[in-house]
Amino acid sequence: MSNLNIDSIKDRTFDAIVIGSGISGGWAAKELTEKGLKTLVLERGKDVKHVVDYPTTNMYPYEFEHRGEVPLTIQETSPIVNRCYAFREDALHFFVKDNEHPYIQDKPFDWIRGYQVGGKSLLWARQTQRWSDFDFEGPARDGFAVDWPIRYKDIAPWYSYVEKFAGISGNQDGLKELPDGEFLPAYPLNAVEDYFKGVLAKKFTNRHVISARCAHLSKPNQIHLDQGRVQCQNRTLCQRGCPFGGYFSSNSSTLPWAQKTGKLTLRPFSVAHSIIYDEQKGKAVGVKVIDTNTKAEIDYFAKVIFVNAAALNTNLVLLNSKSNRFPNGLGNDSGLLGKYVAFHNYSARISAQYDGLKEFKTEGRNPAGGGYIPRFRNIFKQETTFLRGYAAGFSAYRSSDRDTSQIGSQLKDQLLKPTLGPWRVGSHMMGETIPKEESYVALSTDKKDEWDMPLLKIAMDYDDNDAKMKADYIEQLTEMFTEAGFTNIQPNTASQAPGLDIHEMGGVRMGNDPKTSLLNKWNQLHHCSNVFVTDGACMTSTSTQNPSLTYMAFAARSVDYAVSELKKNNL
Amino acid sequence: MPSCSGKSGGASIQLTNLDIGADDEQLLAEIVETILPHGGDTMGAKDLNLHLFVLKMVDDCHSKEDQQQFLAGISNIDKLSKEKLQKSFVEASTEERLQLLQTIDNANDLDKDIQKFYHITKSRTIQGFLNSKYVMTDLKQYELIPGRYNGYVRVS
Numbered sequence: 001m002s003n004l005n006i007d008s009i010k011d012r013t014f015d016a017i018v019i020g021s022g023i024s025g026g027w028a029a030k031e032l033t034e035k036g037l038k039t040l041v042l043e044r045g046k047d048v049k050h051v052v053d054y055p056t057t058n059m060y061p062y063e064f065e066h067r068g069e070v071p072l073t074i075q076e077t078s079p080i081v082n083r084c085y086a087f088r089e090d091a092l093h094f095f096v097k098d099n100e101h102p103y104i105q106d107k108p109f110d111w112i113r114g115y116q117v118g119g120k121s122l123l124w125a126r127q128t129q130r131w132s133d134f135d136f137e138g139p140a141r142d143g144f145a146v147d148w149p150i151r152y153k154d155i156a157p158w159y160s161y162v163e164k165f166a167g168i169s170g171n172q173d174g175l176k177e178l179p180d181g182e183f184l185p186a187y188p189l190n191a192v193e194d195y196f197k198g199v200l201a202k203k204f205t206n207r208h209v210i211s212a213r214c215a216h217l218s219k220p221n222q223i224h225l226d227q228g229r230v231q232c233q234n235r236t237l238c239q240r241g242c243p244f245g246g247y248f249s250s251n252s253s254t255l256p257w258a259q260k261t262g263k264l265t266l267r268p269f270s271v272a273h274s275i276i277y278d279e280q281k282g283k284a285v286g287v288k289v290i291d292t293n294t295k296a297e298i299d300y301f302a303k304v305i306f307v308n309a310a311a312l313n314t315n316l317v318l319l320n321s322k323s324n325r326f327p328n329g330l331g332n333d334s335g336l337l338g339k340y341v342a343f344h345n346y347s348a349r350i351s352a353q354y355d356g357l358k359e360f361k362t363e364g365r366n367p368a369g370g371g372y373i374p375r376f377r378n379i380f381k382q383e384t385t386f387l388r389g390y391a392a393g394f395s396a397y398r399s400s401d402r403d404t405s406q407i408g409s410q411l412k413d414q415l416l417k418p419t420l421g422p423w424r425v426g427s428h429m430m431g432e433t434i435p436k437e438e439s440y441v442a443l444s445t446d447k448k449d450e451w452d453m454p455l456l457k458i459a460m461d462y463d464d465n466d467a468k469m470k471a472d473y474i475e476q477l478t479e480m481f482t483e484a485g486f487t488n489i490q491p492n493t494a495s496q497a498p499g500l501d502i503h504e505m506g507g508v509r510m511g512n513d514p515k516t517s518l519l520n521k522w523n524q525l526h527h528c529s530n531v532f533v534t535d536g537a538c539m540t541s542t543s544t545q546n547p548s549l550t551y552m553a554f555a556a557r558s559v560d561y562a563v564s565e566l567k568k569n570n571l
Numbered sequence: 572m573p574s575c576s577g578k579s580g581g582a583s584i585q586l587t588n589l590d591i592g593a594d595d596e597q598l599l600a601e602i603v604e605t606i607l608p609h610g611g612d613t614m615g616a617k618d619l620n621l622h623l624f625v626l627k628m629v630d631d632c633h634s635k636e637d638q639q640q641f642l643a644g645i646s647n648i649d650k651l652s653k654e655k656l657q658k659s660f661v662e663a664s665t666e667e668r669l670q671l672l673q674t675i676d677n678a679n680d681l682d683k684d685i686q687k688f689y690h691i692t693k694s695r696t697i698q699g700f701l702n703s704k705y706v707m708t709d710l711k712q713y714e715l716i717p718g719r720y721n722g723y724v725r726v727s
Contacts, residue, residue, distance in 0.1 A: 060707060060708075060713070061702050061713065067702045071631040071632055072633065072634065190723065191723050193722070233717070234718055235716055235717065237715075360724060360725060362720070362722050362723075362724060363719065363720070363724045365717050366722070404697060407605065407607075407673065408606070408669050409608060412607050412608070412610070412613065412700075415697065416706070416710065
């Protein structure tokens with residue numbers, strides 16, 4: 001039990017508590033501390049200090065015992081996380097292994113997690129696009145979920161705010177469906193990506209290939225240098241943690257910035273068990289924490305609480321925050337907490353080759369990954385048999401041919417002097433999925449983990465709309481590739497479970513009506529005004545954009561509101 | 572890597588799953604050397620201890636079935652050598668070794684274990700070579716810190 005000694009309570013009392021230190025929690029911490037609030041950041045995993053705790057960051061491929069491959073025993077004990085593209089020998093230590101943190105798949109779901117300071121911001125693919133009103137107006141126009149309580153104009157200044165600090169590279173592309181932002185210079189398209197861009201511009205209306213917008217310092221500004229970050233060195237070894245701070249992460253950027261204010265207390269090894277609700281005061285007063293090392297239960301107190309535990313774990317914490325007032329989870333009068341979760345459909349890819357432009361090759365590595373094709377289906381009006389649409393990645397590289405059919409000195413010559421092969425191109429879909437009531441996360445009633453937390457049950461699945469959209473992606477990309485003269489076009493429609501996209505969202509959705517949503521337009525619980533949710537859990541719909549930039553903007557905007565309300569004694 | 576620190580008769584590196592003797596290790600060394608020989612002005616597989624790399628990878632990254640076939644294959648390959656060349660692989664000349672392995676590369680009707688063993692060994696030897704410090708630094712094919720990206724480099 002908690003020690004009720006007055007001094008001890010004082011030591012455990014802060015102005016604000018942030019649950020989670022990932023991409024959105026890091027932003028909440030930065031904003032709260034900059035505004036002068038004494039802030040406690042809770043992180044369930046270990047500490048990861050920028051540079052110091054990136055053990056593999058400067059290793060050459062030959063320094064890895066298995067040259068990057070994951071040993072079979074680890075693959076077999078962690079079959080789920082093993083399906084993640086970044087789960088390799090160089091970044092194993094930043095991923096949760098399946099057997100360490102069990103959950104229940106009511107339907108197949110690959111839950112990819114990073115339990116450490118910085119969370120998945122160390123591991124993310126760093127793609128950053130703004131939403132437009134075609135996204136925010138989606139549910140209202142197409143009749144699903146509930147209307148978003150905000151529009152683009154509400155969040156646009158906060159996109160600008162976070163972009164300037166995080167450092168986002170990109171071009172001003174002038175597309176209504178993908179608003180421009182505060183960009184550092186873009187990473188240019190290569191010869192074949194540029195060529196494909198030209199083909200689409202000529203043969204299609206409204207289909208574009210742009211330089212992928214990403215959170216890399218292509219040319220740092222003073223604000224980035226002030227963070228101790230320098231220009232991205234094109235290593236593309238980001239998942240190891242970057243010694244240059246070349247890409248944005250909580251570890252390289254927001255957390256050290258918050259630390260400099262002297263207002264931050266970071267507590268790793270702290271599972272947030274539940275938010276403590278005071279029935280008399282009618283608001284939350286703190287967070288009950290389980291120390292993962294000692295298993296001790298400790299209560300921390302604050303005036304305002306930000307829940308940024310990552311989409312599904314934020315649902316878990318709120319569902320587990322039960323009181324007389326909220327027997328079904330904090331703020332859950334509507335009974336919708338945990339429902340309407342969704343994800344992104346990444347289940348189709350297509351590759352091909354191009355025999356032109358052989359006078360060119362590339363050198364160095366592109367941290368942006370290449371090109372991005374913004375959504376082009378059903379934007380201005382409904383025009384297909386499925387709702388919504390998909391964005392797509394597009395990239396090209398010049399292959400090298402090595403004939404390995406021989407052995408002996410001939411083989412060695414081939415290995416040491418490869419010849420240039422044709423260009424190879426590839427694309428993957430990023431489809432919007434529709435949040436539905438039957439898609440949910442819920443608490444297990446009988447199974448708990450070693451910290452006495454109920455296991456999370458997860459159920460979401462593809463539907464008919466997703467199947468139609470996937471077929472359309474393959475059809476359209478095949479047509480576009482054919483127009484470009486690409487050959488050997490190979491669609492790959494092998495399905496993957498939801499979750500592997502690592503874009504799970506919802507469960508604590510925003511909305512205008514407290515009867516049909518959990519959060520208001522400020523990411524504030526309708527029924528518990530000093531608790532805010534600004535991570536993926538708040539998402540009313542999913543759109544096609546990589547979501548992290550929107551979480552950052554929500555976090556900064558929401559803190560600004562919360563602190564002004566605190567000052568007015570409204571919380 | 573230690574070259575002779577193992578128990579007498581055992582492999583020279585510590586292995587968890589593979590039970591392999593010093594003779595087989597030596598045989599494997601000659602096989603990888605045949606695949607990528609020392610010569611010209613470049614190092615070969617034995618110089619780079621690629622036989623030990625193959626063993627390490629098979630030990631840690633392959634299934635039980637692969638491991639069993641690998642072990643059966645390595646002893647069958649010596650039998651094949653005795654059958655075809657009337658001597659063990661280690662006793663055969665460089666040219667004879669090369670020809671024997673080439674027949675495995677081209678044959679479809681051979682012992683399945685030999686084929687599996689050979690396929691694993693060849694691909695792991697190539698991997699180990701391309702990912703060796705020697706190739707990646709001395710022959711300068713890998714940049715840890717490129718510091719640039721150019722998408723329009725004219726091919727000379």
